[in-house]
Amino acid sequence: MWYIILIPVVAVAILNVVYNWQAGHCHSQRRLDGKTALVTGASAGIGKETALDLARRGARVILACRNVEKAQRIADEIIKESGNSNVVVREVDTSKLSSVRHFANEILKTETHLDILVNNAGIPGSLRRTLTTDGLELTMATNHYGHFLLTNILLELLKKSAPSRIVNVSSVMHHYCGKLDPEDLNFEKTSYNFFKAYNQSKLCNVLFTLELSERLRGSGIVANSLHPGCVRTEINSKVGGLFGFMLSLPQYLISKDSKLGAQTSIHLAVSEEIESVSGKYFVDCKESTCSKLGSHRGMSKKLWLASELDVKLEPHESILYTS
Numbered sequence: 001m002w003y004i005i006l007i008p009v010v011a012v013a014i015l016n017v018v019y020n021w022q023a024g025h026c027h028s029q030r031r032l033d034g035k036t037a038l039v040t041g042a043s044a045g046i047g048k049e050t051a052l053d054l055a056r057r058g059a060r061v062i063l064a065c066r067n068v069e070k071a072q073r074i075a076d077e078i079i080k081e082s083g084n085s086n087v088v089v090r091e092v093d094t095s096k097l098s099s100v101r102h103f104a105n106e107i108l109k110t111e112t113h114l115d116i117l118v119n120n121a122g123i124p125g126s127l128r129r130t131l132t133t134d135g136l137e138l139t140m141a142t143n144h145y146g147h148f149l150l151t152n153i154l155l156e157l158l159k160k161s162a163p164s165r166i167v168n169v170s171s172v173m174h175h176y177c178g179k180l181d182p183e184d185l186n187f188e189k190t191s192y193n194f195f196k197a198y199n200q201s202k203l204c205n206v207l208f209t210l211e212l213s214e215r216l217r218g219s220g221i222v223a224n225s226l227h228p229g230c231v232r233t234e235i236n237s238k239v240g241g242l243f244g245f246m247l248s249l250p251q252y253l254i255s256k257d258s259k260l261g262a263q264t265s266i267h268l269a270v271s272e273e274i275e276s277v278s279g280k281y282f283v284d285c286k287e288s289t290c291s292k293l294g295s296h297r298g299m300s301k302k303l304w305l306a307s308e309l310d311v312k313l314e315p316h317e318s319i320l321y322t323s
């Protein structure tokens with residue numbers, strides 16, 4: 001009888017070893033002295049490891065986080081581990097447009113340049129459809145709208161600092177969003193569920209990247225998106241309850257740790273060989289194929305226009321505002 005338990009345990013262990021063995025690594029030795037990098041959601045998981053790596057390379061690193069106390073503890077750890085004291089915490093809640101506007105405008109006032117923007121903060125989605133104070137669906141607000149607005153406001157500084165890079169952390173789950181209605185991004189007409197909301201928000205990350213790269217052609221700013229892999233982080237445990245536990249299970253069976261999970265973000269932020277690559281989707285530090293919908297130029301345009309309206313983007317806020 002013992003082998004009924006042993007065989008799956010061994011099989012999972014072997015799969016886990018293979019999964020980690022084939023995972024991509026960023027091999028770039030590039031230093032970032034004199035450069036500034038901003039990472040949203042750097043108080044945990046993939047964002048924290050990305051920030052640590054960029055700090056080790058000598059960059060000034062801004063941890064853009066909603067929980068300042070937690071983020072300051074992480075900043076102190078990063079300073080200790082990297083020996084780089086130029087690591088600061090700034091408060092932003094990507095689910096709140098007023099917070100994003102305030103934060104981004106402070107960055108414009110206080111930073112002389114911005115070389116790397118990593119849009120990493122994310123939530124798995126809420127179990128029930130929840131609206132933010134701006135009337136946006138919470139998962140979409142946190143994972144898409146907040147970063148859409150933030151990036152637009154910071155473009156002026158990124159352009160001034162060119163060559164500069166934007167890295168959007170998406171997910172393989174975007175493949176499971178089979179259709180997107182730009183007129184119903186907040187699930188007002190169609191039914192809501194947890195998976196739909198997350199998958200849609202991650203498809204929006206891919207489409208936003210595509211449209212950004214087209215609009216930024218010739219500007220010296222590149223934008224790429226990525227799937228980090230299945231990574232052991234806090235993300236699914238934040239869902240809570242039995243459902244959160246069930247979601248977290250794969251993360252404890254076949255998965256990477258956060259350091260390995262951050263490699264593709266780091267690769268896109270620093271590697272020399274992709275300096276001029278833009279609008280692409282990466283997995284394991286290699287260019288990969290996103291979903292058919294994720295590469296649909298007509299859809300990326302429609303999403304951009306709908307997002308401009310939903311975040312009430314003002315003409316003076318973005319060099320890419322659709323006039």
Ligand SMILES: NC(=O)c1ccc[n+]([C@@H]2O[C@H](COP(=O)([O-])OP(=O)(O)OC[C@H]3O[C@@H](n4cnc5c(N)ncnc54)[C@H](OP(=O)(O)O)[C@@H]3O)[C@@H](O)[C@H]2O)c1
Nearest residue numbers: 041043044045046093094095121122171230231233234235
């Ligand atoms: N882990 C995976 O297997 C996996 C797979 C595919 C894609 N991803 C993507 O990878 C990114 C990072 O996720 P992770 O796995 O590292 O998760 P995590 O450990 O939960 O970290 C998420 C980070 O985002 C922050 N955050 C959440 N909501 C925010 C808000 N409203 N405003 C500002 N910051 C907010 C969190 O802040 P707090 O510390 O305050 O909670 C935390 O710093 C996400 O975009 C996720 O979709 C992850």
